[in-house]
Each structure stands twice: as C-alpha cells, then as structure tokens.
Amino acid sequence: MISGFQVALKNTIDVIAPPATPIQDFTYHWKQLMNFYASHKSNCKLTIECTGIPQHLDCLVDILLDEEKNDDNPGPCLEYLLQHKLLDWLATLANVESPPGMRLVCLLFFRKLLSHTKFPLLHQSAVYGPVQRLISLCSGTIPSAIENEEVKFLLTLCFLVCRYPHLTNIVNVSSNVSHETNMAMKNDSERMDIHSVTYIPAKKRNATNALFQPLNTQAITLINPNLFACDHQRRRSICSDKFKYDALKKYKKHNSKISNRKISVRSNESTSSRDTENSSMCSSPVLQKPSQYIANLDTIINQRNLDNCDKESDIISSSLHDVDVKLKDFEDLRIDVSDDGGNYGVNSKKQSLSISPVLDTSNSLLLDALISYLNTADNTVRIRACEGIMILASLEDPNFARTIAESDLSIVITTRLENLFNLIPAHVDPAEIDDIDVTWGLDSPLWTNEKKFPGCRQVAAYFMWVDYCNQLIKEAHPHVAHSLAKNIRLLFFEKVLAPALADHHVLLITSLVTETLRKITAPIFDIEVGYWIVGEQRDPVIAEVCSTSIYERLIENCYTDCNDLTLETLKLFEEILDKRNEHVLHCMMLSYLSSRGYYDNGAADSAIASWSDEEDEREREKKGALDFSREQSHSRTLAPSNIHRIVNCFLSLMPRQLQTDPGEDNYERYMTDWEKQYTKVKMDCALFAWPLEAVSIDDSGSYDSRPEADHCSSRFYMGPFISMLLDKVINIPYQKYEINLQLTIVISRLALLPHPYLHEFLLNPLLPLTPGSKSLFTCLQKVIKQLVSEVTKTPKYKDILRETRKHLLEDCSQQIKENILYESVVITEEFCKELAAIAYVKYQHSM
Structure with missing residues (x-):
C-alpha cells in the first residue's frame, strides 16, 4: 500500500515537474x-x-x-x-x-x-x-x-x-x-x-x-x-x-x-x-x-x-x-x-x-613535456613518460618521425645513460654483474629495492636504461632509430666508454661493456655498436701499423699480465662474435683470410688436402673462376670428401699416455649441443654475401704475377685478432684454467661460422700452409708436445690426470691442489674433441 502510494506520488510529481x-x-x-x-x-x-x-x-x-x-x-x-x-x-x-x-x-x-x-x-x-x-x-x-x-x-x-x-x-x-x-x-x-x-x-x-x-x-x-x-x-x-x-x-x-x-x-x-x-x-x-x-x-x-x-x-x-x-x-x-x-x-x-600554445624552440609540445619527466625521482612517473615517448617514436608518419629525430630526444637519452654509468661505484665486483637481469619496466623490483651487492642499485639502474634504449630503437621509426643509435654511439660509446677502456678501472669497464652488448638486440643499434668496435672502414689493418680501433685496444688488454683482465676481455670477444655482425666479422678476421694467403698452391699433396681429386681438377680447369654451377647447392669446403681423416687428425692429437677419457674417441657427446648452435648460426648468417667455396685465384697468366705471389705468400698476415688467439693457444700450458676455457669457447664460436676460408684455416688439419704460416692445428701440435715433455716427468702423472679430470669435469667436491699443467692437458684433450665434433656437424649440414 505504501509502495503504491509512493509510485503514484512520484508519477504526480513527474507530471507537475518533469525531471530535468x-x-x-x-x-x-x-x-x-x-x-x-x-x-x-x-x-x-x-x-x-x-x-x-x-x-x-x-x-x-x-x-x-x-x-x-x-x-x-x-x-x-x-x-x-x-x-x-x-x-x-x-x-x-x-x-x-x-x-x-x-x-x-x-x-x-x-x-x-x-x-x-x-x-x-x-x-x-x-x-x-x-x-x-x-x-x-x-x-x-x-x-x-x-x-x-x-x-x-x-x-x-x-x-x-x-x-x-x-x-x-x-x-x-x-x-x-x-x-x-x-x-x-x-x-x-x-x-x-x-x-x-x-x-x-x-x-x-x-x-x-x-x-x-x-x-x-x-x-x-x-x-x-x-x-x-x-x-x-x-x-x-x-x-x-x-x-x-x-x-x-x-x-x-x-x-x-x-x-x-x-x-x-x-x-x-x-x-x-x-x-x-x-x-x-x-x-x-x-x-x-x-x-x-x-x-x-x-x-x-x-x-x-x-x-x-x-x-x-x-x-x-x-x-x-x-x-x-x-x-x-x-x-x-x-x-x-x-x-x-x-x-x-x-x-x-x-x-x-x-590563449594560444606557448611558443617554443622545439617542434613537439607533447614530446618535450614527456622528455622533461625522464629525470624525475619517481620511478613510476619516469616509466610512464618512457612509454609515451616510445609510442610517439613508433608512429609511422615520416614527417613526425623526422621531427622527433631532429629533437633533443637522443641527446637527453644519451646524457641520462652517461650519468647513470658514471654513478656506478668503482668497487663493484665484475663477477656480480653477470647475474643482473633487469628490464626497463616495473618488473625488476628485486634489483632496485634490495641490495644484492654493494653498488647493485646503480648497476641495475644503468642496465635498465640500456634496455630501454634498446627497446626504443627497436620499436621506433627508422628515422628516429638511426638518430638515436648514432648519437648513443658518438656521445656515449666513443666519448665515455672508449677512454674508460684504458683507465685504471678497465676490468670493471670491460665487464660492463660485455653486459651492455648482451642487452643490445636492436639491429640498427647493433650496426652502430659494430662501427664503434672496428670502425666504418672495411679495409684490413696492415701489420705493425698503429691503429686506434676499439678491438685492437681490447687485443692489447689480452696481452697484459692481469689474468682477470684477460678473462673479461675474452668474454667480451665472445659476446662480439655472438652478435653475428657481418661488418665486425669482416674487419676482425675475414678481410685477412679471404686472400687465402695461408694456402700453398704449389704443395704436392694439395689435391688430397682439400676437397677431392675431382673437385680440384675441375677448379684447375676453371682457373680459379668463382662462378660455380647452379646445380651445386652445398659447399665442398665445409663438406670435404676426406672428413673422416680430418676428424681423426683432431682425435689423435693427444697421445695415449696423456689421454684421460677412457672412451678415447668419445666426441659424440658434443654433437647435440653443436648441432643446435650451428643451426642458429646458419640462420643468422644466411643473408651474408659469403662465398660458397675457398678458392685460390690463379693469376699465373701475367708475366710478373708469380714472383709477386711468391713474395706475398711469405708475408701472410692473419690479422691481430686471430694472431692473438693463436698466441694464447700456444701459451695454454702456462695459463689458468679459466682463461684456457674461455679461449676455447671463443675459438669454437669462430669455428662455427659458415665462412669457407675461416673454416678451412681453423678446421682443416690437412691444409698445405705457406712457409712461415701457422694454423690452429699446428699450434695445438706445439702445445701437446710441450705437455708431453713436462707432464711425463712427474711420477704417477696418470693418477694425477684422472683426479684433475674428475675435479674439473665431473663437479667433484673433493678439493685438490691447483695445477695449471695438468688442467691444460684435460682442456686440450676436450678441445680437440669439440673441434672434431664441429667439423663433422658442419659436414652433415653442408651435404
């Protein structure tokens, strides 16, 4: 009754005074x-x-x-x-x-x-x-x-x-x-x-x-x-x-x-x-x-x-x-x-x-407003500003992209990167840096709110900004991306990082550079970093001529007496090789090997040492021409007919009295891992304009070409990087286990590359070398000769070798006295098996 009265009253009110x-x-x-x-x-x-x-x-x-x-x-x-x-x-x-x-x-x-x-x-x-x-x-x-x-x-x-x-x-x-x-x-x-x-x-x-x-x-x-x-x-x-x-x-x-x-x-x-x-x-x-x-x-x-x-x-x-x-x-x-x-x-x-917008020297009100929040103390505000900048930078309008590229965005981004880098304390332990895993968003609270080690927050803040720079360049319009990447290279890598690699904190700086390169995945950013490492010129560096490129400065650091610096520098080289930057690979190694100056064309057994008698005869008829028939879809350099002789050469390098593995020829356990890695390497290098075969150009038709060839063959220069690696290989018996292990990792990364000249130089023990030249196989022969002469002098050396192998490879908790000589035997033995496995994996993929 009451509710009905209320409804009637409401209807009456609505008639007298309708709702607004x-x-x-x-x-x-x-x-x-x-x-x-x-x-x-x-x-x-x-x-x-x-x-x-x-x-x-x-x-x-x-x-x-x-x-x-x-x-x-x-x-x-x-x-x-x-x-x-x-x-x-x-x-x-x-x-x-x-x-x-x-x-x-x-x-x-x-x-x-x-x-x-x-x-x-x-x-x-x-x-x-x-x-x-x-x-x-x-x-x-x-x-x-x-x-x-x-x-x-x-x-x-x-x-x-x-x-x-x-x-x-x-x-x-x-x-x-x-x-x-x-x-x-x-x-x-x-x-x-x-x-x-x-x-x-x-x-x-x-x-x-x-x-x-x-x-x-x-x-x-x-x-x-x-x-x-x-x-x-x-x-x-x-x-x-x-x-x-x-x-x-x-x-x-x-x-x-x-x-x-x-x-x-x-x-x-x-x-x-x-x-x-x-x-x-x-x-x-x-x-x-x-x-x-x-x-x-x-x-x-x-x-x-x-x-x-x-x-x-x-x-x-x-x-x-x-x-x-x-x-x-x-x-x-x-x-x-x-x-x-x-x-x-x-x-x-x-x-x-x-009433009208305030006139300013910039061309974008919204971008300038967002940039002003990049240095705020509130992390949430800064991340939202970063998100807004990334949205604007990714717009497809070319005129708007040019506006952003010509703005102060790249300078502000680079300046903040430099400031965060300079805030990192000098006492940070380089070994702790590898464990840092952060992104530029709000999903890294453990590294920003808790102290993992002294200086953790400063290091995390720097790498979070590196990750943002990488993501911004990856998502941005090409005009914006090129501007950002180039300015970061010029204003940060060349102005800040390059001089730091020569100061008294070079060990920490090298570790930071390694982790920085690991964070960079944007292709445009990778290109600019490659220019910083080796320069923009593609011509090979002449031996004994002073050069100011970053990678040669890093090579000098490998020759220092500081084992920690050598180890960190080799880790940096590993990261550089993992980038698969064609320009960097060309300038560091391939430009020196592509002349095939290491190959002795006059050797009597050249036909046996290369692909096969039939292939050599065909190449002689073509007189070194590079136009292979279209039917050939695989490389005979990577898949030679004498692959079993090559594998046996590596496996038989270590004499029986020094072998610690009871399986002797047990290299198959490395096959699965190298199979996966080589598949990825082939995909990364598929678009590189690399030759299919390693072929010597026969220029004997010129009346004075042969004397010049003979003169140049004795002066073959493999480049500073490979020279440093082979010098380190020869010095294996006298280096710490960690350095030798990292050295074998770097060389394995090189051997995986599907470049015919690099493959031939590193993985063909039957290769006829010019007088005075050395290869990876000849260097390993010298190492093993030194090990045999030194290790056999110790009584019961076989027992010591077995204990050393168990300690190094089987994660044994038993503590034994460190012995560089015996550790070198174990790592050299396993390295030879890895090289044999890599050669056979590449052979299978090239058939």
Missing part, C-alpha cells in the same frame, strides 16, 4: 561551477576539496559519457561543450590554480573525457587548443605534487595520437593559434592577446569581465571549409546571430559600462564565418585524413543546431541572465583583456595565460 533533461543538468552544473568564482569577492584561499568544483566536473563528464551510451551520434551536451568552449575556461583556471588544486581536477576531467569518449574530439579546435595549453603546463623540470597525474594525461594523449596518427600536428607546435589572437597581434609578432585571471582590489572592478561574457553560440569546432556555402548553413548563421544579438542586449541591460559597444549583426556574421573557416582550414589536420566519426559529428552538430535553434536560444538566454545577476555583486574577480594585445597590469603578470 541531460542538457539542463549539464548547464546547471556548469553554472554552479562558475557561480563559485562570482561568489568570492577576495583572493580565494580555499582548497579545491573545500569547494563543489570536483563534484560538478565529475557530473559534467558523467553526463557526457552517459549521453554517448544512449546514442551513437553526438548529443546536445557535447555540442554545448564544444560550441561554448568550456574547455578553454577550464584550461585558464588550471593555469592560474584558482582555487588551489584546480589544475589536478582539470587534468582528471580532460583525461577521463578524452580517454572514454567514443568520438575523436582531439581534432576539434575547441578541444585541441585547451589540450595544447595543458600540455605546456606539464613540465617535469618544475617540482610538482601532481606530476603523476600530469604524466597520465600526457600518456593518454599519446594513446589517442597512436589511435589517430593523422592528428600528430595537434601535439606539435604549429600554426594552431586562434584567429582572435592573430588579429590582436599588431607590430610585435611575439606579443599575443593574454587573458589573465587575477584578484584585484574591490574598487578596481572591471565590468567587462570576459569570464562572464555572453557565450558565443556559433559552433567554431566544425571542420567543413564550405560551412556557409549552402542555404542551410546561411539560415543557421542568421539564427545564431539572432541569439547573439538577444544575449548582448541582456548583457548591456545589466552592465551599463559597456553600453557604448557597437554591435553589428552583419559584422559579427562575417567575422564569425571567417573565423570558422580559417580555424578549420589552417589548423585541423583532419582535412588531410577524414574519419567516419568526424564527418558524423559535424553532420549531427549542424543538423541539431538548425532544428533546435529556439530551444538553444532559451537555454543560453536563461543562463546568461543568471550570470548577469551574479555580476552585480561580483567585484573582485576579473579577466583583464588588454586592448593592444600586450600591455597588462603588473599584478596580472604573475598569473597570466596565453
């Missing part, structure tokens, strides 16, 4: 928001939480979003927002922070509206103008308690630009300046019409307060350049001017001080038309790439404005009447509009805001 429409609710909340400023007659010290402004703004955006749920077309509330430039007023209030905290709630309002609306509003001149002004207010260089919300707002804009790439001009500093501001410029191009919100003494009240001037009902956000070309639009313009004329009459009635203004309907009509057309044609990038939503929005706004002229006139007139009543008691708040566009009071200068 969305547009009525929308205008109500906006007027309530504006009434706050009209009701304060002195400088307002209230915080935003003590006012009803946040609640009114929440209601406004909720009404806008609810309106979209019920209709796929723009509704009257959205039209009202755009036509009356409400966002412009909010941007002004956000700038002057009136009341304190207004900027935060305005950012929340803009972000919620732009991110949740289904219409692409950003192209509208009533939207992108205030958005640009808010972007200019967001700066990480100025300490702010709301920087988290600022960067969220900027990140929202990045997502919108990513969704609508044709709107990139909106976030750039361009000619998107309001027509009124351009008209206000007179003699000085830098002087603009500035509206300032400021509190002044009560007796200096200005009746022409722009904040409460009649709202212009002309829709300036339409983007149709032919807006007034048809009768339909002319009728709309006349109707709109009628509303404006009525509104101004009401305003003059309540404000006698502006009675001498001259109102011309015809003048207003022409000015409004020109303003709309200029704003549409000059500023909106949508003219270049229209969208379905944009066209739909314009059509609906035009039609609804035409059909609801009378209704809108009543709403605006009522709203203006209420505001004019408030103006009678309003004494303290004013917007001082200077007539000459540049002169305004001293007090107003402190809280001034330009």
Whole structure:
C-alpha cells in the first residue's frame, strides 16, 4: 500500500515537474561551477576539496559519457561543450590554480573525457587548443605534487595520437593559434592577446569581465571549409546571430559600462564565418585524413543546431541572465583583456595565460613535456613518460618521425645513460654483474629495492636504461632509430666508454661493456655498436701499423699480465662474435683470410688436402673462376670428401699416455649441443654475401704475377685478432684454467661460422700452409708436445690426470691442489674433441 502510494506520488510529481533533461543538468552544473568564482569577492584561499568544483566536473563528464551510451551520434551536451568552449575556461583556471588544486581536477576531467569518449574530439579546435595549453603546463623540470597525474594525461594523449596518427600536428607546435589572437597581434609578432585571471582590489572592478561574457553560440569546432556555402548553413548563421544579438542586449541591460559597444549583426556574421573557416582550414589536420566519426559529428552538430535553434536560444538566454545577476555583486574577480594585445597590469603578470600554445624552440609540445619527466625521482612517473615517448617514436608518419629525430630526444637519452654509468661505484665486483637481469619496466623490483651487492642499485639502474634504449630503437621509426643509435654511439660509446677502456678501472669497464652488448638486440643499434668496435672502414689493418680501433685496444688488454683482465676481455670477444655482425666479422678476421694467403698452391699433396681429386681438377680447369654451377647447392669446403681423416687428425692429437677419457674417441657427446648452435648460426648468417667455396685465384697468366705471389705468400698476415688467439693457444700450458676455457669457447664460436676460408684455416688439419704460416692445428701440435715433455716427468702423472679430470669435469667436491699443467692437458684433450665434433656437424649440414 505504501509502495503504491509512493509510485503514484512520484508519477504526480513527474507530471507537475518533469525531471530535468541531460542538457539542463549539464548547464546547471556548469553554472554552479562558475557561480563559485562570482561568489568570492577576495583572493580565494580555499582548497579545491573545500569547494563543489570536483563534484560538478565529475557530473559534467558523467553526463557526457552517459549521453554517448544512449546514442551513437553526438548529443546536445557535447555540442554545448564544444560550441561554448568550456574547455578553454577550464584550461585558464588550471593555469592560474584558482582555487588551489584546480589544475589536478582539470587534468582528471580532460583525461577521463578524452580517454572514454567514443568520438575523436582531439581534432576539434575547441578541444585541441585547451589540450595544447595543458600540455605546456606539464613540465617535469618544475617540482610538482601532481606530476603523476600530469604524466597520465600526457600518456593518454599519446594513446589517442597512436589511435589517430593523422592528428600528430595537434601535439606539435604549429600554426594552431586562434584567429582572435592573430588579429590582436599588431607590430610585435611575439606579443599575443593574454587573458589573465587575477584578484584585484574591490574598487578596481572591471565590468567587462570576459569570464562572464555572453557565450558565443556559433559552433567554431566544425571542420567543413564550405560551412556557409549552402542555404542551410546561411539560415543557421542568421539564427545564431539572432541569439547573439538577444544575449548582448541582456548583457548591456545589466552592465551599463559597456553600453557604448557597437554591435553589428552583419559584422559579427562575417567575422564569425571567417573565423570558422580559417580555424578549420589552417589548423585541423583532419582535412588531410577524414574519419567516419568526424564527418558524423559535424553532420549531427549542424543538423541539431538548425532544428533546435529556439530551444538553444532559451537555454543560453536563461543562463546568461543568471550570470548577469551574479555580476552585480561580483567585484573582485576579473579577466583583464588588454586592448593592444600586450600591455597588462603588473599584478596580472604573475598569473597570466596565453590563449594560444606557448611558443617554443622545439617542434613537439607533447614530446618535450614527456622528455622533461625522464629525470624525475619517481620511478613510476619516469616509466610512464618512457612509454609515451616510445609510442610517439613508433608512429609511422615520416614527417613526425623526422621531427622527433631532429629533437633533443637522443641527446637527453644519451646524457641520462652517461650519468647513470658514471654513478656506478668503482668497487663493484665484475663477477656480480653477470647475474643482473633487469628490464626497463616495473618488473625488476628485486634489483632496485634490495641490495644484492654493494653498488647493485646503480648497476641495475644503468642496465635498465640500456634496455630501454634498446627497446626504443627497436620499436621506433627508422628515422628516429638511426638518430638515436648514432648519437648513443658518438656521445656515449666513443666519448665515455672508449677512454674508460684504458683507465685504471678497465676490468670493471670491460665487464660492463660485455653486459651492455648482451642487452643490445636492436639491429640498427647493433650496426652502430659494430662501427664503434672496428670502425666504418672495411679495409684490413696492415701489420705493425698503429691503429686506434676499439678491438685492437681490447687485443692489447689480452696481452697484459692481469689474468682477470684477460678473462673479461675474452668474454667480451665472445659476446662480439655472438652478435653475428657481418661488418665486425669482416674487419676482425675475414678481410685477412679471404686472400687465402695461408694456402700453398704449389704443395704436392694439395689435391688430397682439400676437397677431392675431382673437385680440384675441375677448379684447375676453371682457373680459379668463382662462378660455380647452379646445380651445386652445398659447399665442398665445409663438406670435404676426406672428413673422416680430418676428424681423426683432431682425435689423435693427444697421445695415449696423456689421454684421460677412457672412451678415447668419445666426441659424440658434443654433437647435440653443436648441432643446435650451428643451426642458429646458419640462420643468422644466411643473408651474408659469403662465398660458397675457398678458392685460390690463379693469376699465373701475367708475366710478373708469380714472383709477386711468391713474395706475398711469405708475408701472410692473419690479422691481430686471430694472431692473438693463436698466441694464447700456444701459451695454454702456462695459463689458468679459466682463461684456457674461455679461449676455447671463443675459438669454437669462430669455428662455427659458415665462412669457407675461416673454416678451412681453423678446421682443416690437412691444409698445405705457406712457409712461415701457422694454423690452429699446428699450434695445438706445439702445445701437446710441450705437455708431453713436462707432464711425463712427474711420477704417477696418470693418477694425477684422472683426479684433475674428475675435479674439473665431473663437479667433484673433493678439493685438490691447483695445477695449471695438468688442467691444460684435460682442456686440450676436450678441445680437440669439440673441434672434431664441429667439423663433422658442419659436414652433415653442408651435404
């Protein structure tokens, strides 16, 4: 009974006083928001939480979003927002922070509206103008308690630009300046019409307060350049001017001080038309790439404005009447509009805001704002700024990409990289660096919040930024990626890392460089790092000639007496080889071996030592020509017919009295691992223009070519890198186990490369060498000869060898005395088996 009575009462009330429409609710909340400023007659010290402004703004955006749920077309509330430039007023209030905290709630309002609306509003001149002004207010260089919300707002804009790439001009500093501001410029191009919100003494009240001037009902956000070309639009313009004329009459009635203004309907009509057309044609990038939503929005706004002229006139007139009543008691708040566009009071200068975006030397407002947050102390804010920069850098627009490439982004990125590198303490243990596994996101808290070792946080921060640089270059547009990679190479690798490899902290620096290269996976970044290592020239370095390349400096470090430095440098070389950079491989090794100066063409057993008798005979007939028949799909250099002789040569290197493995020829256990690795190496090197066969060019047709060949053959130079490796191989009996192990790893990485000359030089023991030349096999023969002469002198050396092998290879917990000589025997024996396995794996893949 009671519930039925309540329903009847509610129905009766709805008949007598119908519920308010969305547009009525929308205008109500906006007027309530504006009434706050009209009701304060002195400088307002209230915080935003003590006012009803946040609640009114929440209601406004909720009404806008609810309106979209019920209709796929723009509704009257959205039209009202755009036509009356409400966002412009909010941007002004956000700038002057009136009341304190207004900027935060305005950012929340803009972000919620732009991110949740289904219409692409950003192209509208009533939207992108205030958005640009808010972007200019967001700066990480100025300490702010709301920087988290600022960067969220900027990140929202990045997502919108990513969704609508044709709107990139909106976030750039361009000619998107309001027509009124351009008209206000007179003699000085830098002087603009500035509206300032400021509190002044009560007796200096200005009746022409722009904040409460009649709202212009002309829709300036339409983007149709032919807006007034048809009768339909002319009728709309006349109707709109009628509303404006009525509104101004009401305003003059309540404000006698502006009675001498001259109102011309015809003048207003022409000015409004020109303003709309200029704003549409000059500023909106949508003219270049229209969208379905944009066209739909314009059509609906035009039609609804035409059909609801009378209704809108009543709403605006009522709203203006209420505001004019408030103006009678309003004494303290004013917007001082200077007539000459540049002169305004001293007090107003402190809280001034330009209607147009602040002009800057950069070309992108949004990018500059995001860059300013890269050095903030808040890790979350910095990561969000990094995400926004990555989104902008990945856009496919070539003009926008060039803008980013020419900006200060690469310099700021590199400067931060250098600063983080310099913060790493010198006492960090290089052995700890290998265990660090971090990424640039928020998924590495253990390394940033806990101390794993002294200096852990600084090291982790550096590698997190290296990872971000790598990901940014990988995702960025090629123009941006090349600019970033080149500047990092020039300003960080060459300016900072190169000199550091020669100072007294070279051990730590080498370890850091190794881990840095391991983090770099972007192809463009790899290319620039390769240029840093070996230079951009591809010509081989002449022996005994001073060179300043990084890899030769690293080679010098391998010859020092410091075992730890030698070990770390060999690890760095391993990482360089794992990059599979063709330019680096060519400059370090292949340019020296491609002449095949190590091969003795006059040797009697050359036919037996190379592929096969038949292949050698065919090559002699071709006289060294490189044009192999198209039917040949495999390399006879990598898959010689005498592969079993080659394998047996490696396996029989170690004499029986020094063999520690009871299986003797048990090299098959290495096959599976090398099979996987060689498959990956072949894929990485598939696009390299490497020859298929190792062939000597027979230039005996020239009358003086043979003496020159004989002269050059005795001067074969294998390059500084291979020379260093072979010198280290010869010194195996006198080096620590860790160095010998790392040395065999580096040589194995080289032997895996499917280059015919490199393969022949390293993995063909039957190769006829020119006089004075040495190969990997001959160096191993010398090592084993030294081991036999030294080890056999010790009584019960076989028992010691077995214990040493068990300790090294079987992870035995038993502690034995370190003996370099016996450890060298074990590692040399296993190294020969690895070389045999690699040769056979490459043979199988080349058949």
